[in-house]
Amino acid sequence: MDKVMSDKRMIALYVIPSLLLILAIIYLPIVLTGYYGLMEWDGISKMTFIGLDNYATLLQDEKFWSSVNHSLLFAVLSAVFLIVYMAVALVLAGRIRGANLFRKIYLIPMLLSSVAIAQLWLKIYHPTTGILNDLLASLGFKNTPEWLADPSVVLGALFVPILWQYAGFYILIYYAAFKNIPGSLVEAARIDGASSLQIALRIKVPLIAEVIKVTIVLAVVGSLKYFDLIYVMTDGGPNGASEVMASYMYHKAFRGFDFGYGSAIGFFLLLICLVATWGIRKLTATKDSIQYS
Amino acid sequence: MITANKALNYRTDRTSRKIGGRIGYGILYTVLVLAAAVQLLPLVWLLFFSLKNSQEVFNLPPFALPSKLHWENYESVWSQSNISRYFMNSVWITLVSVVLTILLASFVTFAITRMRWKLRSFVLGLFMVGLMIPVHSTLIPLFNLFQKLHLTDSQVSLILSYTAFNLPITIMILLGFYYALPKEVEEAALMDGCSVNRIFFQIVLPMTASVIVTAGIINMIYNWNEFIFVNTFISSDHLKTLTVGVQNFVGQYTTNWGAVGATLMISIMPILLAFFLLSNRIVEGIAAGSVKG
Structure with missing residues (x-):
């Protein structure tokens, strides 16, 4: 029996095609993006090696750093909003009639393409016929801004559809985690006279610490690589006011034909995502994981 | 004895909480319903304007359907x-x-x-x-x-x-x-x-x-x-x-x-x-x- 299940040929047959695929399409490119970052290259003619020039320019590039700031702002805001989602999930996981229906409704936007969502919100924000300014006008507001053309509000205006899109996803995850907590623990605390708020903050939230960590990583790393929605809605504009790391890379490479510089940005994006993942895990590390089964 | 006391406390506590609980439940439920509306209404609005002609988009209120639905939008x-x-x-x-x-x-x-x-x-x-x-x-x-x-x-x-x-x-x-x-x-x-x-x-x-x-x-x-x-x-x-x-x-x-x-x-x-x-x-x-x- 052991012999059949440790047949090297069969193992190779089952694993190697997939392994080659991810090595060629995921791992080779991330090495190459660092390498291309050392080149001057327009994507067509031959590359010339320029050492760390691209990376040095990157450190001085104000537009790049403003795109990094925008990405970081989205990351921090997304992480902060996790608290709201957690609160909603706490309520849903209590005795709420129709909780299952609610979490499904919340999830719907997350299933749609970012392009469709972006096009829909372009219409919502439309200065004259959009539903948002319609609504504000009927409430008596005048001089409503041109949401996506005004540099001072554009980031906020972009963040709203992002929230709308992902809220249901995080609520769903927290809901599942809260539902996993054994009822006996909560019941014991209640008999000891703990209030619902105490139970939520002292028992339920600490018990899902692992899940919270995962969601922080997802929210932060997800925000750092936002692209589709911003590309469609503002394309980084007006005048770079909503440029993020991925869109800046795309513009430099596929519009400016500076593939070497674009690769350097891509490599930086990779590093910052890995560092963020590692850092969040490190910062939130607990000595021993909680077990309740 | 102590546990009996606690159980008693728990019971009186619960009756006094019931009235407050119901109001709280009502408020929470309203919040959940509002959140569901926010998630769904943009999509309902999208469905509605997909069935209007250009005039109706500008003249009719956003959540009103025209007397004749323009399915031909889809066809064309x-x-x-x-x-x-x-x-x-x-x-x-x-x-x-x-x-x-x-x-x-x-x-x-x-x-x-x-x-x-x-x-x-x-x-x-x-x-x-x-x-x-x-x-x-x-x-x-x-x-x-x-x-x-x-x-x-x-x-x-x-x-x-x-x-x-x-x-x-x-x-x-x-x-x-x-x-x-x-x-x-x-x-x-x-x-x-x-x-x-x-x-x-x-x-x-x-x-x-x-x-x-x-x-x-x-x-x-x-x-x-x-x-x-x-x-x-x-x-x-x-x-x-x-x-x-x-x-x-x-x-x-x-x-x-x-x-x-x-x-x-x-x-x-x-x-x-x-x-x-x-x-x-x-x-x-x-x-x-x-x-x-």
């Missing part, structure tokens, strides 16, 4: 543009990628959970790290790679990329199910001299049908909505998928809201349909694909 968009072409491209690219991903991921998961070999935890690690790598960091090298292989402007590049990037999450979803699957049947089959291939195709694969459906839907949603690869690799209009096609088409018809609305509705319809039919599976798949990491 479908017949007079490339939307039907894009739609079919999306369908077949999604289908091929999903089948390929599920098959390859099942091979790998089977080899990792059932077969004995030294490197399996390392290989599993390679797949799992793949989850953290931002697609954007691979974009320029992949573009260059596909160009060298003459695969740019070919849908093969899309299928390869979708499969590679979806393998990690698919393996993650399958893994939990494979670990929980009892091994008795397979062991009996081995005793009877069954080959690895027969065990995989005739015993294990059929037994994992339910998780395959779950993983398949998650894959379908990702592939259907994918934007940046199509936008970067494909330049011929007739090879594009819905996300990019919609983006280009809608860009040309910004003032014809009915056409834009109908196009967007067509692009999200398959996902909405899948959601109404299989929402439990989708919820399960999303929860499995995120928390268990």
Whole structure:
């Protein structure tokens, strides 16, 4: 029996095609993006090696750093909003009639393409016929801004559809985690006279610490690589006011034909995502994981 | 005695809490309903303006339907543009990628959970790290790679990329199910001299049908909505998928809201349909694909 299940040929047959695929399409490119970052290259003619020039320019590039700031702002805001989602999930996981229906409704936007969502919100924000300014006008507001053309509000205006899109996803995850907590623990605390708020903050939230960590990583790393929605809605504009790391890379490479510089940005994006993942895990590390089964 | 006291306290506490509880419940419920409305109303608005003509979009209130619904918006968009072409491209690219991903991921998961070999935890690690790598960091090298292989402007590049990037999450979803699957049947089959291939195709694969459906839907949603690869690799209009096609088409018809609305509705319809039919599976798949990491 052991012999059949440790047949090297069969193992190779089952694993190697997939392994080659991810090595060629995921791992080779991330090495190459660092390498291309050392080149001057327009994507067509031959590359010339320029050492760390691209990376040095990157450190001085104000537009790049403003795109990094925008990405970081989205990351921090997304992480902060996790608290709201957690609160909603706490309520849903209590005795709420129709909780299952609610979490499904919340999830719907997350299933749609970012392009469709972006096009829909372009219409919502439309200065004259959009539903948002319609609504504000009927409430008596005048001089409503041109949401996506005004540099001072554009980031906020972009963040709203992002929230709308992902809220249901995080609520769903927290809901599942809260539902996993054994009822006996909560019941014991209640008999000891703990209030619902105490139970939520002292028992339920600490018990899902692992899940919270995962969601922080997802929210932060997800925000750092936002692209589709911003590309469609503002394309980084007006005048770079909503440029993020991925869109800046795309513009430099596929519009400016500076593939070497674009690769350097891509490599930086990779590093910052890995560092963020590692850092969040490190910062939130607990000595021993909680077990309740 | 002490416990009896506590139980008594608990009971009086509960009656006094009941009235406050009901008001609290009412407030919480209202908040949940409002949140559900915020998630749904933009989509309802989209459906409504997809059924209006240009005049009605400007003259009627946003949530009023015209007396005659303009279904011809859908007809004309479908017949007079490339939307039907894009739609079919999306369908077949999604289908091929999903089948390929599920098959390859099942091979790998089977080899990792059932077969004995030294490197399996390392290989599993390679797949799992793949989850953290931002697609954007691979974009320029992949573009260059596909160009060298003459695969740019070919849908093969899309299928390869979708499969590679979806393998990690698919393996993650399958893994939990494979670990929980009892091994008795397979062991009996081995005793009877069954080959690895027969065990995989005739015993294990059929037994994992339910998780395959779950993983398949998650894959379908990702592939259907994918934007940046199509936008970067494909330049011929007739090879594009819905996300990019919609983006280009809608860009040309910004003032014809009915056409834009109908196009967007067509692009999200398959996902909405899948959601109404299989929402439990989708919820399960999303929860499995995120928390268990």
